[in-house]
Amino acid sequence: xxxxxxIAGAAGAVFLVASLLFAISHSSVxxxxxxxxxxxxxxxxxxxxxxxxxxxxxxAIEPIGLTPEGAMDTPKGPEGVAWYKLGPRPGEIGSAVxxxxxxxxxxxxxxxxxxxxxxxxxxxxxxxxxGTIITFVVRELRMYDQNQDASDVFNxxxxxxxxxxxxxxxxxxxxxxxxxxxxxxxxxxx
Amino acid sequence: MKKLNKNHIAALVSFFVLGFAGFAFAASTxxxxxxxxxxxxxxxxxxxxxxxxxxxxxxxxPAVGTFYTGLTTGMVTGTIYAVDATGPAGGAGNNxxxxxxxxxxxxxxxxxxxxxxxxxxxxxSSIDSFSGTGYTLTPGVYNSGSTMGITGTLTLDGGGxxxxxxxxxxxxxxxxxxxxxxxxxxxAQACNVFWQVGSSATLGTGTQLSGNILAFSSITDxxxxxxxxxxxxxxxxxxxxxxxxxxxxxxxxPPAATVSSGSASYWxxxxxxxxxxxxxxxxxxxxxxxxxxxxxxTNIGKVPLTTVWVQDxxxxxxxxxxxxxxxxxxxxxxxxxxxxxxxxVSQTETNTATAHGxxxxxxxxxxxxxxxxxxxxxxxxxxxxxxxxxxxVLPAGGGAVTYSYSVTNPGTAPLSDVSxxxxxxxxxxxxxxxxxxxxxxxxxxxxxxxxxxxCQSNITQTTTNLATAEGTANGLTAIAFxxxxxxxxxxxxxxxxxxxxxxxxxxxxxxxxxVFALVTGLAVVISRRLV
Numbered sequence: 001x002x003x004x005x006x007i008a009g010a011a012g013a014v015f016l017v018a019s020l021l022f023a024i025s026h027s028s029v030x031x032x033x034x035x036x037x038x039x040x041x042x043x044x045x046x047x048x049x050x051x052x053x054x055x056x057x058x059x060a061i062e063p064i065g066l067t068p069e070g071a072m073d074t075p076k077g078p079e080g081v082a083w084y085k086l087g088p089r090p091g092e093i094g095s096a097v098x099x100x101x102x103x104x105x106x107x108x109x110x111x112x113x114x115x116x117x118x119x120x121x122x123x124x125x126x127x128x129x130x131g132t133i134i135t136f137v138v139r140e141l142r143m144y145d146q147n148q149d150a151s152d153v154f155n156x157x158x159x160x161x162x163x164x165x166x167x168x169x170x171x172x173x174x175x176x177x178x179x180x181x182x183x184x185x186x187x188x189x190x
Numbered sequence: 191m192k193k194l195n196k197n198h199i200a201a202l203v204s205f206f207v208l209g210f211a212g213f214a215f216a217a218s219t220x221x222x223x224x225x226x227x228x229x230x231x232x233x234x235x236x237x238x239x240x241x242x243x244x245x246x247x248x249x250x251x252p253a254v255g256t257f258y259t260g261l262t263t264g265m266v267t268g269t270i271y272a273v274d275a276t277g278p279a280g281g282a283g284n285n286x287x288x289x290x291x292x293x294x295x296x297x298x299x300x301x302x303x304x305x306x307x308x309x310x311x312x313x314x315s316s317i318d319s320f321s322g323t324g325y326t327l328t329p330g331v332y333n334s335g336s337t338m339g340i341t342g343t344l345t346l347d348g349g350g351x352x353x354x355x356x357x358x359x360x361x362x363x364x365x366x367x368x369x370x371x372x373x374x375x376x377x378a379q380a381c382n383v384f385w386q387v388g389s390s391a392t393l394g395t396g397t398q399l400s401g402n403i404l405a406f407s408s409i410t411d412x413x414x415x416x417x418x419x420x421x422x423x424x425x426x427x428x429x430x431x432x433x434x435x436x437x438x439x440x441x442x443x444p445p446a447a448t449v450s451s452g453s454a455s456y457w458x459x460x461x462x463x464x465x466x467x468x469x470x471x472x473x474x475x476x477x478x479x480x481x482x483x484x485x486x487x488t489n490i491g492k493v494p495l496t497t498v499w500v501q502d503x504x505x506x507x508x509x510x511x512x513x514x515x516x517x518x519x520x521x522x523x524x525x526x527x528x529x530x531x532x533x534x535v536s537q538t539e540t541n542t543a544t545a546h547g548x549x550x551x552x553x554x555x556x557x558x559x560x561x562x563x564x565x566x567x568x569x570x571x572x573x574x575x576x577x578x579x580x581x582x583v584l585p586a587g588g589g590a591v592t593y594s595y596s597v598t599n600p601g602t603a604p605l606s607d608v609s610x611x612x613x614x615x616x617x618x619x620x621x622x623x624x625x626x627x628x629x630x631x632x633x634x635x636x637x638x639x640x641x642x643x644x645c646q647s648n649i650t651q652t653t654t655n656l657a658t659a660e661g662t663a664n665g666l667t668a669i670a671f672x673x674x675x676x677x678x679x680x681x682x683x684x685x686x687x688x689x690x691x692x693x694x695x696x697x698x699x700x701x702x703x704x705v706f707a708l709v710t711g712l713a714v715v716i717s718r719r720l721v
Contacts, residue, residue, distance in 0.1 A: 070586050071682030078688060084681070086587055086650035094651060103688030110688055144683055154680035155652050157448040168687040179687040 047090045049127040050081050050098060055114040059100065061126075072166070074099055078110035087154055090126040090163045091134040091189060095156045099166040102179070112167030116141070118185050126163065136163045136187035143169060144182040153184050161189035217331045217355040220303045220384045222402070222420075223295025224288065229268060229420055229437040231292055232409075235427035236261055240413070242430040243566040245538030246420070246437030247271060251289030253427075255281075261430070267478065267537030267564045268437075296422050300404045303386035306357050309333035326621075329354035329378075334361055338387075341367035346400070347620065348377030350613035350658055352443055352671070356383045356401070363387065364403070368394035368412075372401065374667045375609035375621050377658040380418040380438035390426065393417075398665040402438065416665030434566060436538045436666065443671040444544055444557035446654040458550045460582035460675055462491030463521075465500065465545035466574050466600050467558035475567035478536040483560065485529040487513075487521060487545045490578055494520035495547030495554070498527065504541035505531040521547060535562045538570075557671055571663035572601030573635070575610065577672035586681040588650035593674065597622075597641040597659045604634035605661030605668070608641065614655035615645040635661055652677045 047061045063085035064073035075082040081100040088094035100112035122138045144150065153164050170181030225231055229246025234253045238260035247268040250257060255277030263270060263280040270281030273290075277283050309331040326345040338360035348354035354377060358364075364387045374380060383401030385391065390408040393399060397415040408426035411417075411433040419438045421428050447460060465487045474481070485500050485508065498521050500508045513527030514520075521527055540561040547554050561570040580592040593615055599605050608622045623633065627641040635641060647655075654675040661668055 066587050066681055069682065072684040074684045074686050082684075086678075086681075088651060099684040099686045101686045101688050104691045105688040109691075112686065146683060146685070148683070150680040150683050153683070155449070155677065157446070159446065166684055166686060168685075172687065172690050174689065177687070177689075178685055182683045182686070 046085065047083055047096075047098075047126045047128045050124065051127070052118070052122070052124040054119075054122040054124075055117050057100075057111055057114070057124075059111045061098065064099075072097065072099060075101060075111075077101075078103070078105045078108045081111055084154070088161070089128070090136070091128070091132075091161050093159055093161055095154055095162045095164055097154055097164050097166060102168045103172070112165070115165065115167040115183055115185060116169065123190070124163070124165075124187060134161075135190040137190050139186045139188050142184050142186065144184055146178060146180060146182055148182075150184075153186075163187045163189070217306055217329060217357040219353070219355050219382055220299050220357065220402075220404075221295075222299050222422075224292040225296040225299065225420075225422055227268075227437070228292060228422065229435045230422075230428050230430070231296060231420070232423040232428040233293065233425040234408075235259065236430070237427060238262075238265060238430040238433075240430075240432045241265055242433040242435070244268065244430075244433075244435045245564060246435065249289050249292055250277070251286065251293050255283065257427070264477075265565070293424065296404065296424055299384075299422075300386055300406065300424060303357050303384045303404055304359055304388075306331045306359070309357075309359060311335075312338060326375075327356065329356055331357045331359065333359040336361045337363045337365065339365045339367070340370045340372070343371045343373055345373045345375055345607070345621070346378040346383060347375050347609075348379070348611075348658070350377050350611040350656070352377045352379060352441075352656075352658060352669070354378055354382060358383075358385045358401075360385070360387045362389045364391040364405075366392070366394045366397045366399065369396040370394060371398045373607045373662060374400050375607055375660055376611040377660065377669070379440050379669065380667065381440040383419065400438075400667065418666055434568065434665065436563075439540060441540060441542050441559045441669055442557075443656050443658075444555040444673055446673050447552055447554045447675040449675075449677065450551040450553075458583070459492045460552050460677060461493050461495050461547055461549035461554045462489070462578060462582075462674065463495060463498075463545055463547040463554045463556045464488050464490045464576050464672070465543060465556045465558045467502075467543045467560045468572065468600050469560045469562045471562075472569050472572075472601060472603075473563040473567060474535060475565070477565055478534060479564075480532060481535045481562050482530055482532045483508075483541075483543070485531075485543050485545070485558070487527045487529065487547075487556075489521045489523050489525065489547070490576055491549075491554075491582075492523070493549040494518075494522045495549050496520050497548040498546065500529045500543055500545045502531055502541055502543045504539060505533045507531065508543070535564055538562065538564045552675075554675075555673070559669060561666060561668065563666070568664045568666070569601070569603040570666050571603055571605050571661055571668035572599060573605060573608075573659050573661045573668040573670045574598045574600050575657055575659035575670045575672045577612075577657045577674050579674045579676050582676055584649070584676060584678045586679050588648065588678045590646060590648050591653075591676050592644055592646045593655075593657075595643040595645070595657055595659075595672075597635065597643075597670075599635045599637045599639065599661070601663075601668075602637055603663035604632070604636045605663050606634055607667075608635045608659070608661040610641070610643060610657065610659045612645055612655050612657045614653060615647040617645045618643055618657075649676060649678060 059081045064082040084097040090096040101110035125135045165185040168179035169183040230248045235257040244266045249271040255272030273286040312334040380400040385403045387405040393411045393415045395413040399417045402420040405423045409421045410429040413431040416434045508531040511528040545556045576596045625641045657672045659670045
């Protein structure tokens with residue numbers, strides 16, 4: 001009976017859509033702390049856009065804080081980047097930090113997949129919400145273990161403005177859903 | 191830019207002649223070039239109608255040396271320059287090149303100051319642009335299309351920025367009433383105050399003026415005024431009359447603490463250091479002489495300090511005298527190390543000592559300023575501030591810090607207009623009035639008195655903030671700085687990973703699941719058919 005086949009096909013299609021929805025919702029569970037915000041707020045005009053022409057990055061910036069475990073939080077999706085709002089604003093004295101994902105999600109290549117191609121001297125720019133463009137120049141790339149002390153990434157004492165970019169590197173651990181390394185790109189205000 | 195405070199608003203109501211726009215705009219410092227070394231510079235004459243005391247050089251150009259009247263080398267602890275050999279006896283005379291350059295640089299400085307915008311308008315009146323008491327101005331450019339006048343006290347509030355600049359533009363004359371006073375608080379420094387005067391400046395008797403007067407025509411002191419700054423007249427003369435001019439120089443805060451890169455010191459205590467500096471004698475009334483500076487370095491932190499040194503920007507060598515009781519080369523928490531340096535001071539000068547210590551991979555610094563007056567029996571002010579944070583390291587995300595401050599007077603002259611401010615902690619009084627530490631209730635910070643304060647701040651990132659204490663005695667202002675760094679530990683590195691492409695293509699999974707569902711559905715249909 002064609003009608004029964006029709007119903008069964010429809011049921012399959014519904015299941016397919018449900019699977020898709022589940023896949024989407026499940027993958028957002030991968031990042032369980034994305035919506036946690038710190039109670040400490042910074043009175044600032046935040047950066048809104050990161051542009052790195054050398055690796056074709058032009059990404060919106062979301063301000064984020066800490067996870068309950070005390071790590072820097074991460075951007076919600078693969079395309080955006082996240083600024084650590086408990087630190088300096090990009091352009092202020094000190095080390096501002098921006099993180100972006102690597103890997104694939106929702107058929108989309110994550111924003112910092114090409115981060116390792118950056119080289120010292122490459123330039124990047126931040127637009128803040130007053131429309132000001134601040135340019136930074138890559139100084140060095142350094143690899144960190146995922147649990148390594150990151151004091152040098154978040155603190156600087158040279159009275160200059162820095163912007164440090166963090167992405168992932170190394171081996172994907174499918175169980176822990178983590179990469180083994182972090183790549184940090186250190187940049188100085190031009 | 192800061193809004194004018196209540197005093198302004200009250201004044202606006204009280205004095206209809208005033209017309210502030212409501213905001214003060216940022217001003218830039220004015221480079222004086224070769225005129226910087228001159229305490230007094232004039233175009234047509236320089237007259238000392240009664241004996242005066244000038245610390246800094248004196249110059250006259252283009253008028254020849256015979257247009258010096260009454261001024262002697264005994265009144266000047268600097269060099270007297272003229273364009274020819276007819277200047278005061280004993281002066282260096284004869285340096286037309288230097289004087290021409292100085293006058294040209296003065297013209298440039300005058301034009302630069304006059305051109306600074308945007309300016310807050312001050313409506314013209316005969317003498318009372320800033321009249322009465324209680325005027326407090328924030329850094330910026332203030333402009334009167336015609337005259338500008340001062341009576342009583344005009345307070346310039348630096349807002350905690352030792353580089354704060356004040357530019358006053360008078361379209362025509364600047365006039366001060368007798369005993370008027372330009373007071374400096376919260377980091378304002380006389381070196382950063384500029385009075386651009388479109389015609390001439392006249393100082394009433396006993397004026398205490400802070401700043402550099404750049405006048406198109408003449409500058410006249412009616413008698414007994416003290417100027418920490420400069421009297422620079424482009425085209426006409428300067429008349430001195432029992433005038434005390436001290437060439438103003440800026441003093442700078444000490445460097446912030448630096449933590450060595452890659453050190454694991456973020457979770458331990460950061461060190462703190464303090465230094466006081468006292469010259470002996472404080473003044474040399476009869477002219478140049480020997481002065482011994484005594485520096486006392488103390489450890490106000492919680493860890494012993496090593497690699498201790500003291501440097502002075504105008505005296506060397508600074509030598510260790512005593513204090514390392516257990517001879518372990520560390521300043522322990524109970525120790526106070528004494529250093530000394532002796533030099534001949536030939537003109538009134540302010541010098542800065544910097545003390546350094548090291549502990550827990552961190553270099554810390556403190557500074558102390560001291561002024562010695564030459565040629566007059568005026569006792570200069572001295573002030574000292576100690577600042578201690580309640581914690582030195584906070585976990586990632588930060589938290590609350592309470593800073594404790596002690597302001598003292600290591601000198602002998604009681605201090606008026608005492609102020610304390612911190613550039614990153616709000617809640618300090620600024621100008622101090624009625625402090626319980628003012629034991630004799632004279633509204634002065636006397637030697638032996640201590641003004642204590644606390645201020646709380648929530649910080650989320652590593653923060654170095656600068657406390658500035660300031661006080662005045664005998665028309666001279668003393669300033670002291672204290673830095674403190676509180677480290678906020680770094681968070682863990684973010685988990686910025688999605689699966690790599692090969693493991694993350696959802697269509698593989700979805701197609702598999704979809705096909706499985708279809709097959710299952712078909713199987714059910716077929717099985718039912720078979721049944």
